[in-house]
Amino acid sequence: MKCSPLVITGLLLIVAGCEESRCDVALGTIEDKATECGLPFADSIDPGQGTCEDADASDLERQADCTEAASCSALDGSDTAGHRVFSECVSAP
C-alpha cells in the first residue's frame, strides 16, 4: 500500500507526540505495584493518554520510584512509619 504524506504525517504525530513517554513508563511502574498490592489505580489512569510535559514526567517518575520501593503495607497505610517514608519520598522536591 502506498501511504500519502498525510498518512505519514499522522503517524509521525503519534510517534513523536504520544509514543510511550516517560509518563507512560512511570505510570506502568505505579500500576504494576498497585495491582500487586491490590490497591486502586487503573480506573483513573490510562497509560498512553495525555501529553507528557517534563514537569509531569518528573513528578510521575519520582512517584514511581517511591512506589516501587515501598512495601504494600506502606502504600495501603497499614504501616504508618512506612507510609510516612513513602509520603516524604513522594513530596521530596
Next chain:
Amino acid sequence: MSGPLRARVALVLATSALACDPLPRLDTVEAQVGEGFEYCNWTPISPDSAALFDVSEGLEIKEAVGVALTVGGYWTNPESTTLFPLYGVVAATSSAPDVVDVFSAPNNGVALLARKPGTAVITFTLAGHPGSVDAPITVTPSASFIDVEEAPLPSEGGGGGGTGGAGGGS
C-alpha cells in the same frame, strides 16, 4: 486523495488528538472528618454535604486532638466543571509536624494529630497523578476553641463524595 484514504487519515489524526488529551492532574481533594469531628470546624462544600469539605479551604482543629479523615482526589476536565474522581495511593506530608502531624490510615484515610497551636500545611499527593493539593490547618488553643454545638455528623450529607471520593476510595 481517495475516499478511504481520506477516512484513514482522519482516523489517524483523531486517534492522535485523543491520545494527546491532558494528563489528569490532581486539582481537588475533598475530605470527611471521621473521628474527632466534634473538635473541628470546617466549611461544608454544600448544605447537602455537610460532612464534606474541600481541603484547600482549610480545617480548624482543637489543640491536642486527633482526627481521622477520609480523602478523595479529583481532577477537573478543562471542558467541564465536573469533578472526576481519581484513584491512587494517597500521600500526605505536614509542613510543621510539631504543630500538626499526619499519619496514614487504610482506605484513603489520614490521621491528623494537633500538637500545639499554630498553622501547618498538609500536602496531599495521589500516586499516578501529577500535582498536589495543599490543606491549610489551624490548631486553636483548647481554651479559645469555640465548640460547634451543631457540628455536622460524618454520616450526614452523603459523605461519600462518590466512588473514590472522601469516604469512598478503595
